[in-house]
Amino acid sequence: MSLFVRWAGAAVALLVATSVGAREADAQDRPVLRAAVLQYGTVNWELDTIEHYGLDAEHGFDLEVQGVAGSAAAQVAFQAGEADVIVSDWLWVARQRAAGADYVFIPYSRAVGGIMVPADSDVTTLPDLAGEKIGIAGGPLDKSWLILRAYAARNHDMDLLAETEQVFGAPPLIFGAARGGEVAAAINFWHFGAKMEAAGMRTLLSVEEAATDLGLDPDTPLLGYVVEGDMLRDDPDLVNGLAAASRAAKDLLATDDAAWQRLRPRMNAADDAEYDALVAGFRAGIPAPGPVDEAAAARMLDLMYELGGAELLGEASSLPDGVFAPTGS
Structure with a gap:
């Protein structure tokens, strides 16, 4: 091996070691x-x-x-x-x-979702849910649920809390209940809402639409x-x-x-x-x-x-x- 080749190899090795060392030192400083x-x-x-x-x-x-x-x-x-x-x-x-x-x-x-129903559901407005079960992820103080309640009261003189039966559960459970027909409608976290939409469900009312109607900024x-x-x-x-x-x-x-x-x-x-x-x-x-x-x-x-x-x-x-x-x- 020539002296030049040995020198070039050593130079490259030094350059790599210096570069790695600089990155490691930089990482230690972060x-x-x-x-x-x-x-x-x-x-x-x-x-x-x-x-x-x-x-x-x-x-x-x-x-x-x-x-x-x-x-x-x-x-x-x-x-x-x-x-x-x-x-x-x-x-x-x-x-x-x-x-x-x-x-x-x-x-x-x-990202927010909405209240969703099966594609073939006869439900077309919130009052159609009177007496029905609504599956809700996030519990009784879920923000989407509260906004939809306010919208129903303002636009339909409807108390969603009193006029429907709420079923609370973890997002996957509400997803399964909605797909299985155990609830007439569902409010879920946005990514499960996306999955429900992909499974053929439709949005009855989005939280964005309800918020806008209530004078909020979606x-x-x-x-x-x-x-x-x-x-x-x-x-x-x-x-x-x-x-x-x-x-x-x-x-x-x-x-x-x-x-x-x-x-x-x-x-x-x-x-x-x-x-x-x-x-x-x-x-x-x-x-x-x-x-x-x-x-x-x-x-x-x-x-x-x-x-x-x-x-x-x-x-x-x-x-x-x-x-x-x-x-x-």
């Missing part, structure tokens, strides 16, 4: 952001995209995802300091702030990332980095079909119709960039408090200051 999220929740599609494409490193942090069994487990981990960020709705953040907790909301999704993002206020004050670059990585992932998933094909194995889509419905539903729920309209959010909270009271919102009878991260954070 803060780790621990996210506790529902193990099989749709937020994992975005978080997986962030990790796979290196959007966390690009924006100055390393994402570490912890799967948990439910939203309550995520909240416990967050409140115990075992996680830096969770996903919840801003109404929960408002309740916590009213009780003295310093939590801040970063928009993630505005573009108000309901779900978001939640962080401690201290993080926003002490390390704004980290919070900005999370928001920027989330937006970059959304921009990619909004347009890149290949990015979705990569995610398909973890989407639990039974067939092409379900897969297409899930992609379309996620894309439809991407919130517009920019600050949350706090006046619109205040109107929504007022309605939620009117219907759910302290049981839903605790001491948050009006929108507390500081719920939403400021523009650029």
Whole structure:
């Protein structure tokens, strides 16, 4: 082997080692952001995209995802300091702030569903459900259910709570009950709504339509990332980095079909119709960039408090200051 060849090989090896070492040093300098999220929740599609494409490193942090069994487990981990960020709705953040907790909301999704019936159902309006069973995921204080109740009262002088029988259950159970005809209508989380649509059910009334009728802004993002206020004050670059990585992932998933094909194995889509419905539903729920309209959010909270009271919102009878991260954070 010639001296030149040995020298060139050594130079390449040194260059590779230097590059690897620089990346490792850079990684050591980046803060780790621990996210506790529902193990099989749709937020994992975005978080997986962030990790796979290196959007966390690009924006100055390393994402570490912890799967948990439910939203309550995520909240416990967050409140115990075992996680830096969770996903919840801003109404929960408002309740916590009213009780003295310093939590801040970063928009993630505005995806909401509606009330769905079988395609061949004779039900064409909400009053047709009088005396029937409605399956509801999320419990009696589910926000979609409350909005639909308000719509029925305003437009049909109908008390959905009193005039129907409610069946509450986990999203998969409500999905099965709706497909099996055990309930006349169902309100489910958006991704199960997409699955029901793919299975041949139709939307009787969307939450978006009901909210608009009630003077609410359907573009108000309901779900978001939640962080401690201290993080926003002490390390704004980290919070900005999370928001920027989330937006970059959304921009990619909004347009890149290949990015979705990569995610398909973890989407639990039974067939092409379900897969297409899930992609379309996620894309439809991407919130517009920019600050949350706090006046619109205040109107929504007022309605939620009117219907759910302290049981839903605790001491948050009006929108507390500081719920939403400021523009650029």
